[in-house]
Amino acid sequence: MLIDSHCHVNFEGLREDYSDIAQRMHTNRVHRALCVSVNLPDWPAMMSMVEHEPTLYGSVGVHPDYEEEVEPTVEDLVSRSQHPKVVAIGETGLDYFRIKGDLTWQRDRFRTHIRAARETGLPLIIHTREAREDTIRILQEENAAEVGGVMHCFTESLEMARASIEMGFYISFSGIVTFKNAKDLQETARQLPLERILIETDSPYLAPVPHRGKRNDPSLVAHVAEKIAELKEVSFDQVAKQTTDNFYNLFNKIKDIPKAS
Numbered sequence: 001m002l003i004d005s006h007c008h009v010n011f012e013g014l015r016e017d018y019s020d021i022a023q024r025m026h027t028n029r030v031h032r033a034l035c036v037s038v039n040l041p042d043w044p045a046m047m048s049m050v051e052h053e054p055t056l057y058g059s060v061g062v063h064p065d066y067e068e069e070v071e072p073t074v075e076d077l078v079s080r081s082q083h084p085k086v087v088a089i090g091e092t093g094l095d096y097f098r099i100k101g102d103l104t105w106q107r108d109r110f111r112t113h114i115r116a117a118r119e120t121g122l123p124l125i126i127h128t129r130e131a132r133e134d135t136i137r138i139l140q141e142e143n144a145a146e147v148g149g150v151m152h153c154f155t156e157s158l159e160m161a162r163a164s165i166e167m168g169f170y171i172s173f174s175g176i177v178t179f180k181n182a183k184d185l186q187e188t189a190r191q192l193p194l195e196r197i198l199i200e201t202d203s204p205y206l207a208p209v210p211h212r213g214k215r216n217d218p219s220l221v222a223h224v225a226e227k228i229a230e231l232k233e234v235s236f237d238q239v240a241k242q243t244t245d246n247f248y249n250l251f252n253k254i255k256d257i258p259k260a261s
């Protein structure tokens, strides 16, 4: 069994096709996917999809690349997270690659999410690009180790991965790890313990090889698992089992979800 720990299947193009996608997930033994929130205006529609799809879980948060949004408050995030299928806070974090200028607002928004996570006990889904020092510093200052989380779609250094693991975080690899030119990232995956690794698609973006450049969906997380197995010289089944166990260890609110939902 495989789990896609990070996707956006509520986005236009995937949402309408979800019954076909769910079929392909079934064929590839991808049993579950975590549909990650990027803003609050689209959150109710995302959660109504999550409610109706037994294969999906959800989160609540505002992505660091969404500049024009109404700022979330701790209270709002906490109250939305009471939904039984919201199992994490995020995605949140820092992105100094895509967004330039005075990013005080991004850091403030990040702190708001960490505070909401600590208040709810839910883990964090972190998006971090070219902001290594500030990401780690803010996580430390806000005592994020208390809840832990995942560094999603990880593309940063081995050193940053290790610092994150020390704070109780997992490292999630996307289709990027299958790309020919991703040598450093492949070496990072090789060095990390399988017990701290998650796999994801971040679909609709970043389709893994051999689908690179095409539309991505959660069924293709199988190619990420294959690559991790190759890099770590373990079996595909071992990667499937361990990353699934890791997923349920991290997103442990799932055990409280009534079976029917």
Ligand SMILES: [Zn+2]
Pocket (backbone or CB within 6 Å): 091, 127, 152, 153
């Ligand atoms: Zn992201």
Ligand SMILES: [Zn+2]
Pocket (backbone or CB within 6 Å): 006, 007, 008, 036, 091, 202
């Ligand atoms: Zn994402």
